[in-house]
Amino acid sequence: MHKLIKTSVLVSTLLYGASVGAASISDGKVKIGVLSDMSGIFSDLSGEGAVTAARMAVDDFVANEDPAFQVELITADHQNKTDVAASRAREWYDTQGVDMITDVINSAVALAVSEVTRDKNRMLMVTGSGSTAINNEQCSPNTVFYAWDTYSLANSLGRTLTSQGHKKWYFVTVDYALGKAIEYDATRAVEQAGGEVVGSLRHPMGASDFASFMLQAQSSGANVIGIANAGADLHNAIRVANEFGISQQQKIVGLSASMTDVHALGLATTQGMLLVEGFYWNQDDQARAWSRRFQAKTGKMPNMLNAATYSAITQYLGAVKRLGSDDADTVMADLRKREFNDLFLKNGRLRPDGQMIHDVYLFQVKTPKASQGEWDYYELVKTIPAERAYQPLSESRCELVKRAGNGT
Numbered sequence: 001m002h003k004l005i006k007t008s009v010l011v012s013t014l015l016y017g018a019s020v021g022a023a024s025i026s027d028g029k030v031k032i033g034v035l036s037d038m039s040g041i042f043s044d045l046s047g048e049g050a051v052t053a054a055r056m057a058v059d060d061f062v063a064n065e066d067p068a069f070q071v072e073l074i075t076a077d078h079q080n081k082t083d084v085a086a087s088r089a090r091e092w093y094d095t096q097g098v099d100m101i102t103d104v105i106n107s108a109v110a111l112a113v114s115e116v117t118r119d120k121n122r123m124l125m126v127t128g129s130g131s132t133a134i135n136n137e138q139c140s141p142n143t144v145f146y147a148w149d150t151y152s153l154a155n156s157l158g159r160t161l162t163s164q165g166h167k168k169w170y171f172v173t174v175d176y177a178l179g180k181a182i183e184y185d186a187t188r189a190v191e192q193a194g195g196e197v198v199g200s201l202r203h204p205m206g207a208s209d210f211a212s213f214m215l216q217a218q219s220s221g222a223n224v225i226g227i228a229n230a231g232a233d234l235h236n237a238i239r240v241a242n243e244f245g246i247s248q249q250q251k252i253v254g255l256s257a258s259m260t261d262v263h264a265l266g267l268a269t270t271q272g273m274l275l276v277e278g279f280y281w282n283q284d285d286q287a288r289a290w291s292r293r294f295q296a297k298t299g300k301m302p303n304m305l306n307a308a309t310y311s312a313i314t315q316y317l318g319a320v321k322r323l324g325s326d327d328a329d330t331v332m333a334d335l336r337k338r339e340f341n342d343l344f345l346k347n348g349r350l351r352p353d354g355q356m357i358h359d360v361y362l363f364q365v366k367t368p369k370a371s372q373g374e375w376d377y378y379e380l381v382k383t384i385p386a387e388r389a390y391q392p393l394s395e396s397r398c399e400l401v402k403r404a405g406n407g408t
Contacts, residue, residue: 013140029070033101041232046105052305082112107131107177127308131181139398147308150181151391158189170222171200172227182228250374279307311344353398357386381384
């Protein structure tokens with residue numbers, strides 16, 4: 001089904017589909033770039049999992065839709081460096097004919113690539129990053145904010161826990177775009193629910209020692225310590241909280257935690273934790289069937305970001321086929337007119353700010369005793385409808401929304 005063209009540590013390319021391209025499709029083929037963290041602190045969340053999901057999406061699309069154009073997939077490691085990511089994106093657009101880039105885990109990277117994408121008038125579908133700057137201050141008509149955002153996670157968790165009586169919060173926040181966005185959104189949710197933030201601290205990405213950070217948070221007297229980071233930083237913070245017994249005295253909340261984190265840390269460490277996700281492998285028959293295929297290829301179950309990457313590429317290619325065009329403006333206009341329901345998106349809709357809203361889910365991590373085996377980690381607490389999960393357009397800081405008069 002596919003022919004291997006080139007492979008290296010940093011870049012690989014796969015070519016799929018027909019040899020004759022549609023006349024209105026650039027170069028007679030559609031070229032998609034997966035720009036991810038292949039070796040750093042977010043590689044377990046995304047990395048090879050994102051590439052596998054992307055390859056599955058293209059394979060399935062070619063097999064099921066038999067498009068009259070080729071689909072080419074290219075991948076690279078952005079190394080969590082904004083200059084590397086922006087340079088790679090610019091090269092892909094200028095010299096390699098890439099039409100759409102996806103993943104871009106690491107919010108600073110996503111923002112840098114979004115700016116390049118706008119300048120080149122191509123498309124970016126962000127499935128790895130969550131900073132609400134992407135659809136607010138730095139929103140772009142060329143960027144789809146697809147998988148998750150800090151508002152939907154922090155708002156749901158902040159309101160739920162505060163309404164349960166956990167009124168005093170303290171934040172341990174990674175000092176870059178993602179962490180700042182999580183803390184900002186969670187603070188608003190806590191205060192609107194009648195709670196208060198008694199303090200916060202910032203730590204560098206990839207910090208080697210979290211003991212002093214967590215002990216400072218413990219001494220604040222807060223009911224809840226909100227961990228506003230991701231990947232290895234999140235794991236280290238939660239491990240320290242358990243080692244020092246902090247989690248026995250105060251509630252520890254990973255505000256962007258995922259199933260990947262639960263798997264890495266174990267149920268004994270994470271049991272009882274509340275998380276908000278947009279996908280769980282065991283949520284329905286469609287998710288289970290696809291997830292078993294993913295597991296057969298990777299040895300692990302897919303997380304929310306993997307499922308979102310599969311969905312984003314599938315919906316993008318579907319639009320290109322419908323339109324007979326890979327022009328960014330044309331594809332974006334088509335996507336804004338539709339409602340989406342697929343493996344990942346439930347009641348999905350693309351808003352003027354670039355946010356793809358969809359239902360999300362509040363889960364509680366099972367105890368080791370309640371789990372029926374590896375990967376059986378969650379109990380569904382409630383489904384949060386798309387319209388309630390995301391920042392209202394009336395609160396948007398996106399110029400596109402203001403110009404369109406969509407302040408509702």
